Amino acid sequence: MYYVVRGSRQFGPYDVDRLAELVYIGQILKQDKVVADGQHAVYDTKANADLSVHDLLKQNNKDVVVDNSGSLIDQAKRVGNRIWISKDVFRWSEMKKDQRLNMLALVGLAPLVMMHLLPDVDIITFYAISLYFSCIWGLFYFYMFKTKQVNMKYATYIFFSVQMLMMMVWGMGLNKLNLFYAFLESDGIIRNSLGYILGVGVTEELVKALPLFYIATRSKTPLVPQTMVFYGVICGISFGVYEGVEYQMTLNKDLDYNSSFFSNIARLTSLPFFHSMCSGLAGYFISFAVLKPRFRKFLYCLAIAMPAVLHGLYDVFADTLLGIAIGGFVVLLLNYYVNNDKAVQQTLNDCESN
Numbered sequence: 001m002y003y004v005v006r007g008s009r010q011f012g013p014y015d016v017d018r019l020a021e022l023v024y025i026g027q028i029l030k031q032d033k034v035v036a037d038g039q040h041a042v043y044d045t046k047a048n049a050d051l052s053v054h055d056l057l058k059q060n061n062k063d064v065v066v067d068n069s070g071s072l073i074d075q076a077k078r079v080g081n082r083i084w085i086s087k088d089v090f091r092w093s094e095m096k097k098d099q100r101l102n103m104l105a106l107v108g109l110a111p112l113v114m115m116h117l118l119p120d121v122d123i124i125t126f127y128a129i130s131l132y133f134s135c136i137w138g139l140f141y142f143y144m145f146k147t148k149q150v151n152m153k154y155a156t157y158i159f160f161s162v163q164m165l166m167m168m169v170w171g172m173g174l175n176k177l178n179l180f181y182a183f184l185e186s187d188g189i190i191r192n193s194l195g196y197i198l199g200v201g202v203t204e205e206l207v208k209a210l211p212l213f214y215i216a217t218r219s220k221t222p223l224v225p226q227t228m229v230f231y232g233v234i235c236g237i238s239f240g241v242y243e244g245v246e247y248q249m250t251l252n253k254d255l256d257y258n259s260s261f262f263s264n265i266a267r268l269t270s271l272p273f274f275h276s277m278c279s280g281l282a283g284y285f286i287s288f289a290v291l292k293p294r295f296r297k298f299l300y301c302l303a304i305a306m307p308a309v310l311h312g313l314y315d316v317f318a319d320t321l322l323g324i325a326i327g328g329f330v331v332l333l334l335n336y337y338v339n340n341d342k343a344v345q346q347t348l349n350d351c352e353s354n
Contacts, residue, residue: 001037002056004028013037016060019053023064030054030064103139110135123245130241133269134159137237137276145230145280145338149223155234158211162238165207170242178203189316197312205308208235208275209282213300216290225287225341229334232283233276240272274314277330278307284337292348 001013006029014022022028032053057064070078110132138155169175180202183195212232216223223231282303289299310330317323337344 002034003037004053005033005035016056016062020057020062020064023053023057024067026066026068028053030057107136107139126245127241130244130269130272134237134241134272137272138234141230141233141237141276145226145233147224147227147230149221149227150230154215155231158215158231158234159238161211162208162235163242165210166239166242169203169207170246175203193312193316196315197309199312200315201308201310201312202304204239204275205278205282205304205311208232208239208279209286209304211235212279212283212286212303216286219290222291223287225284225344226338228283228287229280229338230283232279232281232286234279235283236274236276236279237272239279240275243275244272274311274327274330277327277334278311280334281307281310281330281337284334284341288344288348291345292352294352295348 001015002019003010003012004014019028023030030053034051034053034056142150175181178199180195180199183191183199186192186195212228212235215231216228285299285303289296289303292299310326314323314326317326
């Protein structure tokens with residue numbers, strides 16, 4: 001007597017003749033695994049990985065062919081139309097709740113819709129493409145960093161609030177009020193680096209973090225670090241959308257076709273990733289600033305200073321292998337913090353007791 005095992009389910013016991021009958025009528029597959037009755041109460045994958053129904057039948061000289069008699073039309077009539085669409089399942093009210101369907105439709109159909117509906121205006125086209133890829137990043141980040149506290153409505157508000165802040169600050173030239181921007185024109189590496197760190201880095205990371213400060217301090221319940229990391233990366237991809245479109249309308253217009261094509265793809269699709277990683281770091285430390293208010297000043301400062309320094313150094317060395325290394329280090333750092341938030345919290349607890 002033998003048990004048939006398929007995945008985590010176990011059937012039987014059956015003798016060899018009964019197994020042959022079940023294979024003939026299609027209820028047991030030749031690829032299913034078998035184990036002798038009494039040998040194992042639960043299927044042992046290592047001990048029986050190579051023993052299949054096919055092997056057992058062959059050992060007992062039984063050549064069984066599955067009964068699939070009947071023509072194609074006969075089989076189609078027997079199956080009927082229930083295999084195509086079930087009226088009990090195919091309902092609009094159910095489809096609206098299907099997250100997988102909604103994600104597939106968004107990712108797959110949005111470009112087709114844009115091709116037909118977008119007017120022939122560069123800035124609108126660039127913004128729509130960048131917005132499309134930011135949605136894909138958002139879905140990816142939701143899968144990576146989601147918690148029970150994550151609210152997609154808040155995430156949407158955050159995304160568009162950063163867009164509004166960008167239009168106000170950069171559209172009105174308020175970013176230039178940071179005097180370190182003048183250092184960007186310097187040929188010296190030290191002054192140039194200060195311009196990118198204290199000018200570009202501090203200004204951009206501060207603007208991206210403003211919605212995070214607001215949400216963390218106004219939330220009715222304390223938000224755990226991973227929740228704030230998620231909101232942070234949403235701020236980052238939102239910033240990347242604005243910056244990507246700006247590059248298309250300015251610097252990329254002066255490039256040759258090959259260079260501009262690659263730059264278009266990179267700016268509108270992948271480079272917002274670095275902004276999101278930096279903003280994720282900001283969200284992480286802003287969360288701890290609220291959870292541990294005795295160290296709020298230091299943690300708020302760290303939330304801007306750390307990503308600003310890394311951001312600035314990345315910009316300085318963006319065209320070199322060192323720039324890639326800095327980008328990789330930011331990813332490594334954020335992952336380390338997310339995986340070790342309890343250790344960081346314990347460190348702050350110990351500091352409170354001193």
